[in-house]
Amino acid sequence: xxxxxxxxxxxxxxxxxxxxxxxxxxxxxxxxxxxxxxxxxxxxxxxxxxxxxxxxxxxxxxxxxxxxxxxxxxxxxxxxxxxxxxxxxxxxxxxxxxxxxxxxxxxxxxxxxxxxxxxxxxxxxxxxxxxxxxxxxxxxxxxxxxxxxxxxxxxxxxxxxxxxxxxxxxxxxxxxxxxxxxxxxxxxxxxxxxxxxxxxxxxxxxxxxxxxxxxxxxxxxxxxxxxxxxxxxxxxxxxxxxxxxxxxxxxxxxxxxxxxxxxxxxxxxxxxxxxxxxxxxxxxxxxxxxxxxxxxxxxxxxxxxxxxxxxxxxxxxxxxxxxxxxxxxxxxxxxxxxxxxxxxxxxxxxxxxxxxxxxxxxxxxxxxxxxxxxxxxxxxxxxxxxxxxxxxxxxxxxxxxxxxxxxxxxxxxxxxxxxxxxxxxxxxxxxxxxxxxxxxxxxxxxxxxxxxxxxxxxxxxxxxxxxxxxxxxxxxxxxxxxx
Amino acid sequence: xxxxxxxxxxxxxxxxxxxxxxxxxxxxxxxxxxxxxxxxxxxxxxxxxxxxxxxxxxxxxxxxxxxxxxxxxxxxxxxxxxxxxxxxxxxxxxxxxxxxxxxxxxxxxxxxxxxxxxxxxxxxxxxxxxxxxxx
Numbered sequence: 001x002x003x004x005x006x007x008x009x010x011x012x013x014x015x016x017x018x019x020x021x022x023x024x025x026x027x028x029x030x031x032x033x034x035x036x037x038x039x040x041x042x043x044x045x046x047x048x049x050x051x052x053x054x055x056x057x058x059x060x061x062x063x064x065x066x067x068x069x070x071x072x073x074x075x076x077x078x079x080x081x082x083x084x085x086x087x088x089x090x091x092x093x094x095x096x097x098x099x100x101x102x103x104x105x106x107x108x109x110x111x112x113x114x115x116x117x118x119x120x121x122x123x124x125x126x127x128x129x130x131x132x133x134x135x136x137x138x139x140x141x142x143x144x145x146x147x148x149x150x151x152x153x154x155x156x157x158x159x160x161x162x163x164x165x166x167x168x169x170x171x172x173x174x175x176x177x178x179x180x181x182x183x184x185x186x187x188x189x190x191x192x193x194x195x196x197x198x199x200x201x202x203x204x205x206x207x208x209x210x211x212x213x214x215x216x217x218x219x220x221x222x223x224x225x226x227x228x229x230x231x232x233x234x235x236x237x238x239x240x241x242x243x244x245x246x247x248x249x250x251x252x253x254x255x256x257x258x259x260x261x262x263x264x265x266x267x268x269x270x271x272x273x274x275x276x277x278x279x280x281x282x283x284x285x286x287x288x289x290x291x292x293x294x295x296x297x298x299x300x301x302x303x304x305x306x307x308x309x310x311x312x313x314x315x316x317x318x319x320x321x322x323x324x325x326x327x328x329x330x331x332x333x334x335x336x337x338x339x340x341x342x343x344x345x346x347x348x349x350x351x352x353x354x355x356x357x358x359x360x361x362x363x364x365x366x367x368x369x370x371x372x373x374x375x376x377x378x379x380x381x382x383x384x385x386x387x388x389x390x391x392x393x394x395x396x397x398x399x400x401x402x403x404x405x406x407x408x409x410x411x412x413x414x415x416x417x418x419x420x421x422x423x424x425x426x427x428x429x430x431x432x433x434x435x436x437x438x439x440x441x442x443x444x445x446x447x448x449x450x451x452x453x454x455x456x457x458x459x460x461x462x463x464x465x466x467x468x469x470x471x472x473x474x475x476x477x478x479x480x481x482x483x
Numbered sequence: 484x485x486x487x488x489x490x491x492x493x494x495x496x497x498x499x500x501x502x503x504x505x506x507x508x509x510x511x512x513x514x515x516x517x518x519x520x521x522x523x524x525x526x527x528x529x530x531x532x533x534x535x536x537x538x539x540x541x542x543x544x545x546x547x548x549x550x551x552x553x554x555x556x557x558x559x560x561x562x563x564x565x566x567x568x569x570x571x572x573x574x575x576x577x578x579x580x581x582x583x584x585x586x587x588x589x590x591x592x593x594x595x596x597x598x599x600x601x602x603x604x605x606x607x608x609x610x611x612x613x614x615x616x617x618x
Binding site for chain 2: 072093097189257272415441
């Protein structure tokens with residue numbers, strides 16, 4: 001396994017693994033972390049997996065690793081790799097099983113003081129209206145034909161079916177609709193899994209959380225986002241559910257033959273890939289777009305349920321119970337983007353797995369109101385700790401292919417967390433801190449304990465010091481809904 | 484004696500080290516290990532029997548397909564495999580009978596079977612591999 005002596009320290013928060021570390025590396029690995037986070041990541045195979053990722057053909061230098069990195073399967077969670085058109089590759093495992101897993105932030109004009117007494121009712125309403133947990137289906141049952149429409153249209157399907165407002169779409173990455181989606185390249189098993197899961201949270205690390213804006217760091221940007229100290233916000237963290245997982249599984253299996261066909265040698269079979277312009281590569285890209293659109297639509301339907309819950313509990317009790325969308329971002333995705341590499345504009349496929357797009361000011365794809373500031377970057381913390389709203393920067397375009405961190409990042413295995421933490425104790429501790437918990441499973445809650453994660457404030461401190469993001473607001477949880 | 488399967492540390496997901504005296508034993512233990520992680524309670528009573536037949540490009544891919552085949556009915560049909568019999572197994576071909584029951588309760592979820600670190604090795608005591616599950 002890679003050791004600390006194999007890392008070159010460039011600055012206090014930037015490290016490098018040079019290509020001389022292993023003969024099969026095609027590009028170096030650039031890591032954003034401080035000394036403490038480096039030591040934490042050396043506790044598992046994160047950096048070895050980043051080195052494996054650096055062997056993929058056609059990459060543009062470097063592979064980037066975020067401070068919330070942890071061991072994944074094949075490609076590390078918190079990794080970014082850009083492959084050049086047309087000789088580069090696309091790798092389903094470097095995007096992840098939960099395609100377009102992401103975060104949505106909604107904001108309100110409701111102060112926490114005015115509804116303190118209603119918070120338990122609000123928690124129960126969210127828990128009842130937003131289906132969550134293992135094997136739980138949603139309120140929307142799709143025919144295969146309708147599922148195909150969701151695949152092509154994403155959030156626009158939700159708008160047509162009264163689950164969205166036009167503003168929501170404008171404040172979603174890619175307006176909630178990735179182009180090039182083609183449902184004909186998706187297998188029947190994925191469709192069977194997808195047709196009953198729209199508008200569901202799932203289990204694992206997915207959640208809905210009510211937070212209070214604790215501190216503002218950038219008044220003008222916060223103002224544009226409708227965030228102010230003491231006001232309530234809602235975060236929704238989930239992805240493409242079984243639909244995306246089946247698509248990834250199907251293509252990882254199919255690409256086991258493709259790598260042989262294209263003579264690609266890899267250190268880990270989970271990294272299987274195909275050239276971007278090959279028939280296999282194009283098919284996966286079209287399938288990935290379907291899952292990404294499904295995930296945007298999933299978070300949109302959940303947004304509808306969250307708004308309904310606020311209305312049920314707060315109508316008549318506060319003057320305005322409305323929730324407006326701040327932004328919705330993906331953190332497991334492959335995107336075709338143009339970046340400046342060695343002074344030249346280069347078209348690349350940026351694989352972000354557990355990493356967030358963080359484009360700087362002036363980016364045309366942003367709603368006009370955010371354009372002077374940069375793209376909102378949403379960084380959920382672990383249950384019971386802070387979450388952050390950040391902005392993409394010009395530096396992130398130069399240093400990390402316009403990317404930043406996506407969360408706190410696990411540091412303890414689920415097995416160890418279950419051994420050390422009792423779900424019931426954890427729930428009591430969190431409730432003593434003023435955080436209301438609704439969880440489907442106590443062992444599941446224990447696995448997601450704050451102790452199992454890194455310090456999100458330290459992660460954010462690194463991306464800010466590295467210049468790849470800027471602080472806007474810090475959020476504190478008051479209600480957590482887990483599957 | 485070494486255990487047929489054991490859970491090994493993984494930061495975010497689940498991983499098993501699986502052993503078998505022969506290939507059929509390895510495939511059987513991998514299935515038993517995976518199903519034990521899910522903590523599923525079946526409904527007593529009627530059992531449905533199905534024959535499955537799988538082909539793959541190599542043994543590792545066949546192992547992933549076999550485990551996926553056992554997971555798929557849980558989410559889509561709300562039934563779980565309670566017993567199985569591997570009737571024939573060659574390098575790239577598997578034939579098995581599976582017995583399924585309706586699910587009374589399910590506590591955990593495996594979302595995918597990965598190829599990460601999957602490498603079936605043979606040694607003096609038989610076959611061994613690591614399997615990482617996305618959860």
